[in-house]
């Protein structure tokens with residue numbers, strides 16, 4: 147009997163991958179199935195009429211997903227099927243281990259001179275030989291079970307990769323002509339995995355950085371920490387290749403004006419702030435926070451104004467709206483959850499395009515290879531790293547690390563790291579850890595090869611650390627060290643990207659969040675009415 151099921155992906159996508167399942171009798175508690183990836187709109191019909199090779203086998207699809215003839219499953223149900231299969235394999239492995247333990251006890255019993263009844267040496271030897279044989283079989287069974295669990299995990303990872311691949315826009319195929327074989331390692335002799343050649347989809351992020359699309363400007367952008375903006379200080383910032391300067395007006399509120407004097411284009415931030423006005427260092431013209439020139443020494447006063455941007459202060463940060471659209475009414479909150487104390491606020495100007503930096507910050511899988519002198523020193527390399535997130539989300543958590551992460555449009559990364567022991571992060575979820583570190587990274591697009599990074603670090607323990615003299619210097623030193631480990635790599639990527647290499651040529655399962663950021667950004671820059679992951683994406687603006 148053949149049972150057919152097909153899985154389709156989210157309806158709003160152009161490509162709907164389908165996975166067709168046929169039942170296989172007599173395997174597993176609920177009957178085994180074979181899973182096929184059918185990357186067509188008419189997946190089920192196609193599957194019925196064609197002789198397909200299985201992508202992989204699922205021994206036990208579980209009771210939650212009824213598989214019957216003609217039944218179509220969505221992609222989440224398909225993942226559920228594979229997850230249940232992993233639980234089943236795990237259960238089988240436990241049974242095998244139990245068998246070994248029972249056999250070991252029997253051996254101990256046979257050999258124990260106090261417990262055993264009198265038996266001849268010959269009988270004892272025979273019993274031991276039999277037990278030995280059973281033990282050997284049980285050991286083999288355990289190895290088989292290990293391989294099955296490992297294979298089931300591979301299935302899950304592969305299925306996620308397939309889903310991720312389908313999430314990539316069809317038209318964004320790599321210019322590279324490379325084709326890949328399906329990356330499904332098979333560790334079980336009972337699993338026949340089809341390695342079918344198929345064109346691999348990737349994003350194309352290559353070549354010189356294009357001018358910023360105006361639609362990317364229509365967001366609130368945090369540009370400075372309030373603590374860095376005293377009554378008489380000026381903070382020059384570049385944003386979308388334009389130069390601005392922030393200072394406080396007479397009322398103490400921040401303002402953002404162009405950092406170029408109307409008279410003869412002198413940089414204003416080299417001047418000073420007098421009574422809430424920024425004074426040009428060249429001939430002393432003074433501007434208020436709305437850009438109006440209010441003083442023009444040694445000449446007749448003219449009606450002159452420089453450009454200014456909407457500028458607000460909220461929760462310890464100064465925000466600007468660089469877009470042409472009217473500013474959105476709300477500015478998002480970037481504060482850590484209650485119970486955290488801010489310990490460090492650091493600003494760095496970095497010579498890389500902000501998208502490349504975001505790609506880097508949204509990736510944790512690189513840590514045990516890149517951060518070997520800092521926070522990931524001594525970390526082992528997990529056999530599988532995944533970012534788990536709802537299909538519609540820009541936030542989730544890293545498996546096997548106790549780290550939650552979120553991309554917050556337009557350019558923020560929030561992460562909460564569970565700390566159990568220094569240097570030992572693996573194996574616990576964020577919630578299970580008793581202490582946490584919260585990080586905010588803002589990657590302001592200064593120019594096409596420059597990012598202004600705002601970093602805020604908070605802890606939910608040891609608030610007294612904040613009062614230790616020079617502690618902030620230590621945090622800065624550590625943050626810079628971590629960042630430098632990344633920077634040399636990202637700079638290398640940038641150089642190659644400008645020369646034509648695609649920095650997203652071969653995305654894999656742990657690249658999910660980075661890919662979603664790129665999809666979101668592509669949609670913004672294309673001027674899409676509806677942004678992907680829009681249940682969250684709009685929260686940043």
Ligand code: FES
Pocket residue numbers: 407408409410411412426427428429430431
């Ligand atoms: S250039 Fe600024 S006052 Fe002359």
Ligand SMILES: [Fe+2]
Pocket residue numbers: 506512513516517632
């Ligand atoms: Fe890093």
